[in-house]
Amino acid sequence: MSLLEVENLRTYFYTRGGVIRAVNDVSFSLSRGETLGIVGESGSGKSVTCYSLLGLIPKPPGKIVSGCANFDGLDLLNCRESELRQIRGKRISMIFQDPMTSLNPYMRISDQLVEPLLVHEKVSRSKAFAKAVASLEEVGIQDAGSRINLYPHQFSGGMRQRVMIAMALISRPEILIADEPTTALDVTVQAQILELIKQRQKDLGTSVIFITHDLGVVASFCKDVNVMYAGRIVESASTDEIFVRPTHPYNAALQQSIPALHKKGELLFTIPGLPPDLTSEIPGCSFAPRCAHAIERCKDESPSLQEATPNHRTSCARFQRGEISDVRISGVVSAL
């Protein structure tokens, strides 16, 4: 049984430049204890999807146009703000990309850690403080008893991200949404933080939604993956399936275009062109103008995410119809 069920989510932004369809008909589900990765480039709608779930979209200009998100019998997208406040930070919490800007520089770590406990659980300040110290110890901060009284700037980037994780997990949430938690960190520190999230997830049985643009992190960390492009999920399957048997040309092209440590080769594969402008309505497949497999029909026919092979959903109409079986592109296009 799934813990969270998102259906037909559409989040639009009404700006002077037109309507930006940031998230356009996204559906997915998350089961208990599982790790779901959402990959995509900037502007693909991966963060907006998660912000919509927690009611963090600034309205206006943003608006959730349609959809529902069923979390334990409650529709997160259409419930009252007071109900959402009971969930946000307690049952679903979030870690952001940049730990420097998401911690309050004027508040001691202790006050920031204790705050969610005082809001969500009726505990005394001293009990909350003890719990905060314990939570810092759990994320591997040594000498937590004294360092809890420091300010964020007195911590390094990796340490701040540890504090963020402690803060997000202090109320034992059922879902943790991690929005590019390691992008701002060095690789050696990234390895530490990923290991820590994995460990804490195992201890607490939390489900994790992991937003990233790094396919390497996905491969090492997530069980299932949604690949997003221009506001839509284009492919959704287990991590192994996504990497071993890609069924959407965008996913395949993305994998072929990254220089990987273990592979050798001359020129890299490149995806021609740019991601589309989301202010104009795209009638057909949004990847068609850049796709090596596209035919005329792709530009007119609106794609839908469907199961083409068992437990593997793709939005590529040509793959669904069985016209192409391997979406990878052989041979490398020219350098420019």
Next chain:
Amino acid sequence: MSAFLEVDNLKKHFPIYRGTVFRRQVGSVKAVDGIDLEIKTGEILGLVGESGCGKSTLARTIMQLMPITDGAVVLEGRDLSKISKRAIRAERVNFQMIFQDPYASLNPRMTVYDTLSEAIRTRQMLTGKAIVMKVAELMKTVGLPANQMRRYPHEFSGGQRQRIAIARALAPEPRLIIADEPVSALDVSIQSQILNLILSLCRERELTMIFISHDISVVKYISDRIAVMYLGRLVEVGPAAQIVDRPLHPYTRALISAVPVPDPRVERTRRRIILEGDPPSPTNPPSGCPFHPRCSYAIDACKEQRPPLEEKEPNRIAACIRIGEI
């Protein structure tokens, strides 16, 4: 034949001051602390390291964008650190730089034509049609339509702006280009376009390049040799494929094992070395080998003396006293 670019015991220390009335120096940040490098003509040297290890400072001191504390930068037999500022200006047509953020490195009030023609004029005094032709040719080289030369930077996307920045660096026909994280700000699908462009330009024009990045996969792809930096010093230098496949220095090993590979089958078989703690501060570097507090192979001798950078295998140098034993 001697090296094209030779960096000899280069040091850049930033003083730290205390007090306003009785201002005194209380210490220094040793951002670059004794670096020796030799680069051959047409070679691409990749420089990797974590943030704060001194990669960018090294680039800026080689480019003579900041005065050096000690050492020498010898380009084709001339010591750049000894000549006057005016002479460096004239010399600068031979070495150019590409910066990380194409949003910040292009002047928003100058059209592509203005930016590129100014850069061309540093080498050749062209006017009229000749310079328009030259700008168009440059734009074509980097894959931009020449009819867009009257546009401003904000009209272009991030990847296109980085192409403009590359065209500007190429305009004075330099022999050496230092690229400081040129693809870090770009999306994955755009990153590969720019990497291919840089690589083919280097091959065609026999450009020598120092390519700085924190992303080892990118550096391995583009460079002939890799130099690994830690806390202002080089810890290992060698051919790119060898460094990645068989790193010698414990820091390089940890760094490479920490990079996640985009293939779940490979990921399952890999063993990750997780380093303890953060990189130490360059204001107060540890004694002896700067890596010893985080190194799992460290012995007492590592705490005492700074290990020399010496040849451990043919073409491979590393600074670790325990390489033979581990």
